[in-house]
Amino acid sequence: MTRFGGNSRITGIKYELVVRTYYKSAHVMGTIKVPVNALDKMTDTEHLKITVMQRTIAPVTSSRLFQSTKSASKPTSTFKDVPLSNEAHERQPASLKASGAALATDKSGKAIDIISLSTGRPHPRYYPFESVDFAFTTVNSSSSGNEPSAKTFGKTRTARYDIAEQNAAIDLSVALSYGYSAGSEQLIKFLTEHIEAVHDPPYSDWDCALTVGSTSALDLAIRTLSEPGDGVLVEEYTYSGMIECLKPLNRKIVAVPMNQGGLCPDALDTLLMHWDTTLPKPRLLYTIPTGQNPTGITQNMERRRQIYKVAEKHNLLVLEDDPYGYLRFTEDKLPSYLSLDTSGRVLRFDSTSKTLSPGLRCAWMTGQTSLIQRFLHLHDVSIVSPSGVSQLMMYKLLGEVWGHEGFSSWLRYLRAQYRDRMLIMAKACETYLPEHLCSWDQPEAGMFFWLKIHWDEHAMARSSEKDISNIILAIEDQLYNAALEQGVLCCKGSFFNARDVQSDLYVRLTFVTASESEIVEAIQRFARAVKLVFDQS
C-alpha cells in the first residue's frame, strides 16, 4: 500500500511519478513517489474510494497521476527555452503548502500519524453549510448533432461528511476547505482523461490546472512569460480583453495580419524574419484558433500546421485560447495546437463559460508540467484556487452525472443549437442587410458574425479629413448610436483592433444571447440603422 497526500490508497503500481516539493527555509527538495497509471485497472467503486483525498492540509496533485500508460510512455517535451519573467524566476512554492506536503510519509516512506497545528484551516464543523443538492440537465443527442433524443434530469446531493459516511469521492468538508493549487483531484482526473481523449498531447510530461477563468489565466500567463517592453504576437483583430490586459502591463502588441483563413503563417514568418534586432524579439503568440473572437474564423488543419511550423522556426510559445473549440458546427476532426504540439511549446486555455456557464469561473489550462508548476506557485499567492463550490458542481455534473459520454452529448446538443441560431442570423442578414454596404462570411464555429461595413460608400469617405482612422471611427460611432436608437446593441469592431490604425470598419454580432425571433428583429433594426447612416450621409 502506498499513500499519497496522506489519504489516498492506491494499489497496482506500474510507474512512479516524482512530485518535487521545495521546503523553503531548509532548501531541501523532498520527493513523494506516486503511481502514474494505477487507476486504469480500477473499477468505478475503487475509483470513488481512491479519490478521497485532502483531509488535512494541502498536498500536491498532478494530471500525471491519472494519465494512461499510453500517454505516460510518450517521449518527454523538448521545448526547454521557456521565456520566463523575472517575477516567475523568483517565485517559490508557498512555504505553508510545501510544509503541508510533509504530511505524507516519514523518511522511510511509511505513512505517519500526524496532528496538524500548522495552517489556519478551520475544522469543517465550523462551516455553516450542511448539504448542497444540484439538479442537472442531461441530454442524449444523436451523433448527427440534431436535437437531443431525450432530455432528463440528474440530481446529486453532497453533505458535509459524505466521504467518511458514504465512501463518496468528495464532500463539503473537502470542497469547502482550502484546495489544491491545481484544483480538486477529482476534477483533475476527469479533465486528464478528457484531454487525452480529445487532444492526446504528443509528449508525456503535460499537466492541467484549474483556474478562475481563462481571462485570469491569460493575465497570469503574461506576467509569467514576458517582461514589460516585450512584444506579444496577436491576430490583428483579437479578444478585447487581451488588448486591455497587455497595454497597461506595457507589453508591445504586435498585430499579425489575417486573411479569410485566419492568422497568416507567411506574414508571421516575414514579420519575425525582418524583426528589428534592436528590439526584443517576441516569444509569445496568442491565437484563438476556432470561431475566432471577433472574426468568427476557424483556422483549418493545414493553417494550424503551418502556424505551428513557424512557431517552431522562431521558437515561440503558443498561447492557444480556445473557448469556442467545442462550438464547431461541423463534425469533422480538427486538431488543436495542443494535439499538434510535438515539442511542448503550447499552453492551451479551455473555458467553461461558453459550454457550462460563465458564473462558474472555472477554466483549465494544459501544457508542459514544468510550465504549469510556475502557474501553481503564482496561484498560491494570488487566486489560490477556483471556488470549491464551483469545482464541486462541475465534478458532480461531469464526473458523476454525465461522464465523458454525457459531456460529449451535451456539447453536440449545444453545437446543434448554436448552428441553428447561426443559420437564423445568416438568413436574416441575407434578407435584410443592404448588400452594397455590408459583407460577411458565415462562421463555422463560435458565437459571432463579423460584418464588414463598406465605409467608403459613406459621404465622409469623400471629406477633406486626411486621417482614414478618424473617418472610420466617426462612421462607426454614427452606426453604433443609430443602431442603439433603433433598439439593437452591437459591438464596435474597433474594440478588437490590435493595430494603432483603423483601415476597415467592422461590427461584431452574436447569435447566442437573444432569442431566435429577437435575432431576426435585431437584424432588421440593424439594417435600418445602416441605411439611415449611409442614406443621410
Next chain:
Amino acid sequence: MTRFGGNSRITGIKYELVVRTYYKSAHVMGTIKVPVNALDKMTDTEHLKITVMQRTIAPVTSSRLFQSTKSASKPTSTFKDVPLSNEAHERQPASLKASGAALATDKSGKAIDIISLSTGRPHPRYYPFESVDFAFTTVNSSSSGNEPSAKTFGKTRTARYDIAEQNAAIDLSVALSYGYSAGSEQLIKFLTEHIEAVHDPPYSDWDCALTVGSTSALDLAIRTLSEPGDGVLVEEYTYSGMIECLKPLNRKIVAVPMNQGGLCPDALDTLLMHWDTTLPKPRLLYTIPTGQNPTGITQNMERRRQIYKVAEKHNLLVLEDDPYGYLRFTEDKLPSYLSLDTSGRVLRFDSTSKTLSPGLRCAWMTGQTSLIQRFLHLHDVSIVSPSGVSQLMMYKLLGEVWGHEGFSSWLRYLRAQYRDRMLIMAKACETYLPEHLCSWDQPEAGMFFWLKIHWDEHAMARSSEKDISNIILAIEDQLYNAALEQGVLCCKGSFFNARDVQSDLYVRLTFVTASESEIVEAIQRFARAVKLVFDQS
C-alpha cells in the same frame, strides 16, 4: 420611475449618485443617475423586487446605491494622493462592459427596449444546471457568547428562472451568468449594510467590492498601488503569503518593529522620519490588526489610533488585512482602521475563509470609491468576479436565511468555540511545555499561539558559528523535524520573518484544525520534541 442597469425600479429619490461610465472608443463620459437611499423606505418584499437586476449584459453597481442617508450625508474623503502604479494609471474600464452600460437609458434618460447582439453571453437555457438547494446551520447564540441556545437548519432552493417565475431576488440565470466586476448586487447590498453597522466609515464616498479571496485582492493591491523597487511597510513578522507576494514582484519589504502590543507606532514614525531620501519613501503600510498572523497579537484601540496618526503624518495608504477581526474572544468594542479612517486612506480586506469557509473563495474589500474603481477595472481583465455559485450560496445564507442578526449569532458562536479551543491549548501549553525553553502570550483573538523558543539554551548557541541566523535556522529545523517525528506538524516562525536576519526562534501553532483532544495530544508531542532537541543538544 428611474431605471438603473436596465432593470431595477426604484422609487423615492432623495439623492442622486452619479456612476460614471467611460465609452472607450468615443472617449465620451456618460452618467447614470441613481437614487442613493431609496431602499431605506422599502418593505422586504419591495427589496426583493428591486434587487432583480442584470438580465442582459453587465452594467455597474456600487455600495453607494445601498448606503443609508446617514452615511451618504457624511463629508467626502480627503485623501487624494493615492500612490497609483503605472499599470493602474493606464487601465481603462473594459470596453465590452462599458458598452453594455449603454443599455440603461436613451439620451433623454428614458429606458429603451434594446436587443443585445453585443457580448458573447450564452442564454441561460444553455446552462445545464436546473436548480441548487443549500442547507445551512443556523444558531441562536446568547449575547454572552456561550454555546448556541439552539441550532437549526435553514434550507433554500434556487432554480433557473426564479426571478421571472417567483419574483425572487436572484436565480441561476443571473448567478451563473457573467457577473458585475464588484460582485452581485444582492450581496453588495447586504455587505454595505453590514459595513455600515460594524465599521461606519467616517466619510461618504466608500464602496465595497467582492474578490476571489484576500490573497488575490492583496496581489492586485500591490500591482495597483506600487511599482517595482517601491518599499512596502509590514510588521516584522507577517503573513507568509504577503512576503511571498512582494519578493517576486521586486517590492522592497520594509519590516516595522513590533512589541507585545503589535506594530510600534514610534518605530514606524522613526523609520519614516529617517528614511534614506535617495530611495523612494514607502507609501503602503500592510497590517493585520487583530489576532495577527503569526503572532496572535491584537492591537488595542490606543495603538490603532497612534498608528493611524503616523499614517496621516507620512501620507501612507493602510492595507488593513483583518481575516480574524470577527474572531475576538472578548465582546468589548475595538475600532477597525476603516472606522477610524477620517481621510479615506484605508483599504480594508475582509475574508470569509475563517468565518464561513475557505472554499467559497469569496472576500470583500472596502475603501474610497475612486480606489475601489481601480480594482474593478483590473478585475475585468483578471479575475472577472468571484464564482457565481459561491456568491449565490453566500447571499442565500446571509441575505435570506440568516440576515444580519443571524450572521452576528454565528460569529458569536464561532468566537465562543474558538475561545474554548484556545483555552484548551493554553492549558496544555502550561501543563506540558518546559517553562525554561518556551514562552508565549495567550491570544485574545484569531487562531494562533506564537511560541517563543529559548534557542540560547541550546548547545549550538555556544558553538563557534558566528552567524546567529544560521544557528537559529538550524535549531528551528531540528525542532520542526523532531516534532514531525513525534507526530505533530507545526509552522516554522521563520516563514513569517519579514527581515533578512533571524534573531529569535518562534513556532506558530493553531488551535482551529485539530479536535480538542488532539490539541492536547499534539502539545504533549511537541513538548517531547522540544525536550529531545534541547536535551540532546
